[in-house]
Amino acid sequence: MKIAFHLFVHFSLLVLVSCYGGNGYDPLENALKIQRSRRTIPKHASKDATVENSYIPVYVGPQDGLKDADKVSELPGQPAGTDFDQYSGYVTVDPSHGRALFYYFAESPINSSTNPIVLWLNGGPGCSSIGGGAMMELGPFRVNADSTTLSRNKYAWNNVANVLFLESPAGVGYSYSNTSSDYTTGDAQTAKDSYAFLVNWLERFPEYKTRDFYIAGESYAGHYIPQLTQLILQNNKITNQTVINLKGIALGNAYVDDETSNTGMYDYFWTHAIISDEIHEGIISNCNFSEGANITGECNYYQSEALTAKSSIYFYDIYAPLCSTFSNSTPSISGFDPCTGNYIHKYLNTPVVQQSLHAKPVQWENCNDFVGIHWKDMPFTVLPVIQDLMASGISVWIYSGDTDGRVPVTTTRYDINKLQTPVKTPWYPWMYQDEVGGYVVGYQNLTFVTIRGAGHFVPSYQPGRALAFFTSFLEGKLPPDQ
Template identity: 80%
Template sequence: MKIAFLLSIHFSLLIFVHCYGGNGYDPLENVLRIQRSKRSVHDPIKNKELNTEYSYPPVYVGPQDGLKDFDKISSLPGQPTGTDFDQYSGYVTVDPHHGRALFYYLTESPFNSSTNPLVLWLNGGPGCSSFGNGAMMELGPFRVNADNVTLSHNKYAWNNVANVLFLESPAGVGFSYSNTSSDYETGDIQTAQDSYTFLVNWLERFPEYKSRDFYITGESYAGHYIPQLAQLIVQNNKITNQTVINLKGIALGNAYVDSETENTGMYDYFWSHAIISDEIHEGIISNCNFSEAGTITEACEDYLSQAKAARSNIYFYDIYAPLCSSSSNSTPSISEFDPCTGNYIDSYLNIAAVQQALHAKPVYWESCNDFIGKHWQDMPFTVLPVIQDLMASGINVWIYSGDTDGRVPVTTSRYSIDKLETSVEKPWYPWMHEDEVGGYVVGYQNLTFVTIRGAGHFVPSYQPARALAFFSSFLEGKLP
């Protein structure tokens, strides 16, 4: 009965899902629009939810004996020959009473897996899959081919230098689920708590990683997930009777961290990249107050609508990339990334044999769950105070940005860093990769900012070699 109930709920939720970054689909904007409508009256108390210390009861820890061996993947359907690393996937229960369990995928390093660090990757949305989008489209060891059934090696996979753990969070995203339907109406606080509970239990299942250096990285709305989870880890590490997680650093990619700078940075980017006119840009500047105390007037809404119309149907997650269409293969792309990749992943992950090999419950998988975003409960206006706390605590904080992303563009990241009011230690300079400029970097006090040249929102998809070079520098704690 429980399984039937679970599947019916999960399927009913996923019918509202779309492909992350698909033509015209923008899950982050959908959520932010709903949140703006809720914020009709300024409430200074509401934003303190995630700026104060967490106060949670003892973390649930379930039995993990034998589950690691069960989770080992013998082989994925269509996997290329010569695969020389171990893979694991399965579920970790985070709430046994509600029947809430999160799905993970671990890809270990082909070399030095016993000493390489552990890295947690989180996609955003909120409501989008870290496995389908992160692992299969961006930085994982495989890419799905255009035939929808076979895989090819990604030679720039991040497991070349780290053991990478992909987490589908919160419940209702990807293969993660709950037996309690109300769990799908969640938010930032519950997501951080569940992710922490997942880590504590996962480390019991994989105890060899308990003392390993640990890093968290991800992109987009993970700009909320990552700092909040990191803050929870730092605070709970002070409790001597709980698992100490050896967190060393976080890296936020094209990350949504502050509502004001997200809006001002995005529309400034549109104007500076000839997407909107001078008149529309001036209208937004004159009529829109994106601060927490500001209200969105009818005049502002009109100019925002004009900006969206002017943008037209460009793929603004990578403004110079072609759209997925019947002519995509003949359309040149700066990054040489196939814009139809999301469709291949969708088909592949809905093959019954693939879900069985992943130890996943049989569901209709899609990359994003609109229900999650539409019913998001708590979202602070900014997480910059959390990032400041992490910087002060000694955690290595990096912010990186693909410079052709229009969704959370490089201007947004720079405006957010300005709000952090940290001093420059190493002035802006170009970093090199394979005798070309890979991007630009600034070293601040307790913060590093890196751009990846020619990359859109999904940095490892568009510039895989430069992304791996930047990521390796991050792990080494050295400026690129």
């Protein structure tokens, strides 16, 4: 009965789901429009915004035998010679609601018993870490154009870490709840559920309990990661609770502050010849994007003009072609196939694939707009939380693909300016294969890295440079200057 209800809820939401890559589709903006219309009182995430005053015990279910059951014998179409173990399945985070989060875990081919573990989170809010992170970006495989076979990603991040991809919150990807109201969620509940997932997952995989642990992700994970990290550090202080050996976080093209998200995006459009001087001046003269400010009709007009001028540019990677029948004749500068999202969608909806992943038979979608549009709590800024994390002693990195127009490098620079942290290592170009891979600034308790020629989904467009940056992050060293 519960499974039948779950399937009904999933299929009832299909009219409100979509995926990155669709022309003009922007799940972050869809969610932000709703949030901005609701805000009447200034609100931001304080340093203890996601932490209860008193500890509430986390549900921990029996995990015996579930690791073996989750082992993936083989993904359909995977290339011969696959030399690492894979696991996927569900972890219950709330048995009373029947809420369970889905994961995919790729161990390292070499040194899996000593390499750190990295949790990867995609954003949205409401978008899949399996379809995005695992299949399109940093996972061990890429889906081929036939939507049935896979190719090995030689720049996969599991070369240097054991990587755990989590579909969060419930309603995203294969994750689900048997209680329909759970699909109306927000930042605080997502952090709590992700923490409950980790505690239970570590019981299922106890050999990783003491392993160095990192969290990385992009876009709206700029909210997910700081708030989850804050919760982990707070709960680590409870001596009778599982201690997660958290060492660092990496935020990629991250949405962390609503004011800088707006000012940085329109400044980027102007400096990259996407909007005219007149439109840019109209926005500067008429828009106040600060917390609690009123957005005037004139401001809305010029924002609309900017989006019209952007037109058919895929602004997650402004120099990439759109997915179309002409894509093969107009290759991406980075070599990334802009129709990859379509191949992934078909692959992850193939029954034999879902069976191999131990997923329930549902219509998988990369992004669930119902979740994003009905998001309950979205603080105007999480910069105070990031400041708290910078002072905690863990490693905090912010990275930015410099061809992303959605959360561009200008936005990230404005974010860092608001953090008001002094420079320790001045700006310099870092090198990869005798070329500039990007640029670095080492701040006090913060590292900022750009990845040259990468869009919003950094490992998709520049996989070699992304792996080089990520390796430096894990080693706690600035990327090399030669």
